[in-house]
Each structure stands twice: as C-alpha cells, then as structure tokens.
Amino acid sequence: MSGARGEARAGARGMGPFPPEKVLLATDGSEDAALAARAAVNLATGTGSELHVAHFWQGVPTTRFERFVRSGLLAEARELLEAQEALLREGGAEVTGAHLGEGSAVEGVLDLAGRIGAGLVVVGSRGRGPVKRLILGSVSEGVVHHARCPVLVMRGGDNAWPPRRVVIGDDGSEAARGAASLAAGIGRIFGASGLILRAYPELPEMDLEGRALDARMVDDELRREERKLEERTRWLDENLGLRPRVRIDVGDPAERLLSAAEEQREGYQTLLAVGSRGLGPMGRARLGSVSTKVLRAARGPVLICPAHRDSRPGESRS
Numbered sequence: 001m002s003g004a005r006g007e008a009r010a011g012a013r014g015m016g017p018f019p020p021e022k023v024l025l026a027t028d029g030s031e032d033a034a035l036a037a038r039a040a041v042n043l044a045t046g047t048g049s050e051l052h053v054a055h056f057w058q059g060v061p062t063t064r065f066e067r068f069v070r071s072g073l074l075a076e077a078r079e080l081l082e083a084q085e086a087l088l089r090e091g092g093a094e095v096t097g098a099h100l101g102e103g104s105a106v107e108g109v110l111d112l113a114g115r116i117g118a119g120l121v122v123v124g125s126r127g128r129g130p131v132k133r134l135i136l137g138s139v140s141e142g143v144v145h146h147a148r149c150p151v152l153v154m155r156g157g158d159n160a161w162p163p164r165r166v167v168i169g170d171d172g173s174e175a176a177r178g179a180a181s182l183a184a185g186i187g188r189i190f191g192a193s194g195l196i197l198r199a200y201p202e203l204p205e206m207d208l209e210g211r212a213l214d215a216r217m218v219d220d221e222l223r224r225e226e227r228k229l230e231e232r233t234r235w236l237d238e239n240l241g242l243r244p245r246v247r248i249d250v251g252d253p254a255e256r257l258l259s260a261a262e263e264q265r266e267g268y269q270t271l272l273a274v275g276s277r278g279l280g281p282m283g284r285a286r287l288g289s290v291s292t293k294v295l296r297a298a299r300g301p302v303l304i305c306p307a308h309r310d311s312r313p314g315e316s317r318s
Contacts, residue, residue, distance in 0.1 A: 123153055175276055180273065
C-alpha cells in the first residue's frame, strides 16, 4: 500500500479504518438491497476495496416434500445471487467472492464478515419514520447490534444515494471517532459537505446564588468540547480530505441528529453516522441508545460504528 491511501489508513488507526480493505454486501434482492448494492459498488470502486456479496436462504421443516421444496429454494437462491453478482459487475465493480448460505441471515452475515475480515458491511432496510415508530427489519438491526465492524444500512429510495451531506454524531467515544473517520472518507468520495454534532440532553441546572459561577463553568466546558471537535475536523481534513462544520446542541441527541439530517432539502441524501455504546462527555450523551433510535427512525442511510473496534472479527459477540 502506498501513496495517499496508505497514509490515510496509517493515520486513521486511532479513528477508524478508511478505506475498508473488504466490503461485504448482504442482499435479499429487495428494493432496499438494490440501493445497498449501488452503494457497495460506489464504495468499492471509489476506494479500491475488495467487494464480496452474500445471500442467505431459509430451509424448510422436515416434510414429505422436503427434498423437492429445498431443491426449488436452493435454485432460487442461486439465481438471485448470480443476478446480484452480475449487476455488481455491470456497475463496474470486481466481485472478489459470491457467498451462498442456508440458515439465519443475521448469523450468516456476521460469521462471514468475520471469516473474510470485512471492514464494512452494507445491507438494505426500510426506515419507519418518526422516533415513536421504533421498528426495523430484524436482519439489518440484528447485524448492526452484533457486528464487529461498521455497518452501512441503506434506505430512502433512489434519491438517498450518493450522499450530498454527512452528519456525524459525536460523544467523544472511540466508536464515534471511528464513525467520523469512515463517514468523512465516504463523504470525500462524493464531494459531500459535513457536520459534526454533539448534543447534550440538558445542561446543568443553576441555583440563583451560584448562577454566575455555574454559567461560566458550563460555558467554559462547552467551549472546551467545541475546541475538541474543531481539532477533530482538522484531523479529518488533513487525513481524509473532508472538514465538517461543528455544532454543539442541547436536546435529545437522536432527535437533534435526525433533525440535522433533514434540515436541508436534500435530506434523503444525508448520511447519518454514529458510534454505538459510547459514553459521552459529562456522562450524559449515551450513543448506545442514540444509535438505535437513529437507526430505526432515519429516512436515509445510516452508518453505525461499533465500540469494540480492537476485537478480532469472528470473536464472541456476547
């Protein structure tokens, strides 16, 4: 590895891997899976990453016609995978591996990602809208909850990709730094603008007697956090070519992120990126729950970066 790509990967070790060496596309042939395929092709060709595609099919209970039914299901699964592989190649990507498996799609994707050492899993899933309707496809959510590498969940229709904006949720955790690094690298490929947002559910209450002192303390703390975010944007600019704007906000972190993603007319072309299971400054911003809310409610693509970045692929997912 040489040149800018090697320098970026070497410098990103503390922030997250970009570009990923291997991209794994998990597909079921659905509309959202087609969008995921387009994203996987763009990312693989834009970064020189290996591209793998996988499809997992469910068998049938033991019956008198088990052999006949299984034969038909297997033939359909092979046909679907071959068609997806052909589409990827037509899109200009070189497919390193096409993987067909039987059984749980979640377990299959997780195990395969570990075996091949995937640096990014791309999967499709339909978003459900407002935060109150917290429902998501079981496969995509199951993969996100247990993956040891970042997962890009695609939804939002044809207009959702490629992203024109990248909104990154930050809480100071290692997972959030990884999400920022990967999202910034993706944003650079497409010439997207960027925003790093850190939201606090509430600021400390101030009693009347100590109002002046507390106000200064809160203001100083927020200024320190803003400076930290500015330092991170400089790193992203120097190493990955994208310098996001910085915003400190007050309110529910998930709602603030979702609102930021939709504040432009091209809201569906906004990539939301967060870390999972992170603990924020002042002990308030818990992105473990925030990532779940964002994943379930966002209308467009969501990138989730796990907290356990140092774990080897395929280790126990307890």
